[in-house]
Amino acid sequence: MHHTDPDRPHPQRVWPRNLALALVAGAVAAGALTLLRPDGDEDGAPAAAAPSASGAPSGAAAFAIPSAAVTPSASAAQVSAAPAAASSDASAAAASLLPLDQLFPAQVKAAGGEVYTRVGSTVMKSCVEPDSVGPRLIGMIRASKGCLGEQIALYTDSARNQYNLAVFTMADPKETVHLVTTLSMAFDDYQVGAQAPPPASGLAALPPDSGMVQMFSGAGRAMVAGLGQWSDGRATDYQTLVDRHLKPLQDAVGRTVFAHESAR
Numbered sequence: 269m270h271h272t273d274p275d276r277p278h279p280q281r282v283w284p285r286n287l288a289l290a291l292v293a294g295a296v297a298a299g300a301l302t303l304l305r306p307d308g309d310e311d312g313a314p315a316a317a318a319p320s321a322s323g324a325p326s327g328a329a330a331f332a333i334p335s336a337a338v339t340p341s342a343s344a345a346q347v348s349a350a351p352a353a354a355s356s357d358a359s360a361a362a363a364s365l366l367p368l369d370q371l372f373p374a375q376v377k378a379a380g381g382e383v384y385t386r387v388g389s390t391v392m393k394s395c396v397e398p399d400s401v402g403p404r405l406i407g408m409i410r411a412s413k414g415c416l417g418e419q420i421a422l423y424t425d426s427a428r429n430q431y432n433l434a435v436f437t438m439a440d441p442k443e444t445v446h447l448v449t450t451l452s453m454a455f456d457d458y459q460v461g462a463q464a465p466p467p468a469s470g471l472a473a474l475p476p477d478s479g480m481v482q483m484f485s486g487a488g489r490a491m492v493a494g495l496g497q498w499s500d501g502r503a504t505d506y507q508t509l510v511d512r513h514l515k516p517l518q519d520a521v522g523r524t525v526f527a528h529e530s531a532r
Contacts, residue, residue: 378516389421402459479503488529
């Protein structure tokens with residue numbers, strides 16, 4: 269499905285922090301995935317598949333959601349605690365994240381033989397920076413029990429295609445289910461920023477109207493958002509871009525996230 273809207277904003281994308289929203293005319297998303305609740309979790313979300321819209325490529329990623337402790341809401345005493353307590357909480361939240369080099373290794377080898385090479389990665393200052401996250405996702409995060417951190421990376425493959433990954437670690441794993449399901453159903457609504465490659469990478473700085481696909485998956489507290497673009501930015505062959513290129517990388521990172529969440 270190809271839509272052209274001349275009135276839609278096309279802000280510039282920069283690396284690595286001030287990420288513009290990927291509001292790309294003509295882009296198609298892949299939004300079908302399944303979330304499975306863990307055995308014995310009576311309060312977990314039931315297995316649910318978010319349907320892809322007509323004309324959009326479909327791609328499914330299934331990760332079980334292991335049990336995880338829900339961060340309790342602050343009591344009145346905690347709210348009035350000294351600033352040192354807030355600093356301690358922030359340190360504890362950061363410590364709960366998977367180390368960046370483990371989450372995004374220098375190279376990822378997919379089962380089909382493709383090798384993805386990391387161009388760059390970083391931990392964002394917050395989960396709701398307006399230059400990296402769209403207003404809808406910001407609203408959902410602010411209405412949640414909290415987001416412990418956002419970690420992002422840019423990868424490329426042998427064909428110089430570009431893949432953006434963003435991992436949001438929520439305080440409550442049930443809210444991960446809500447985020448993944450909601451964002452997956454809005455196949456043409458881009459709420460996670462795309463990163464422009466640094467000049468030294470040799471990758472093309474793709475124009476804002478380049479074709480793009482997106483996928484979402486969840487494991488425990490963590491939501492993984494993936495964006496894929498052809499090396500030349502063409503707005504064709506979305507199904508191939510999803511199934512043969514973006515999904516293997518997304519699945520590999522998802523397995524790492526799942527293992528980390530399961531070990532908590």
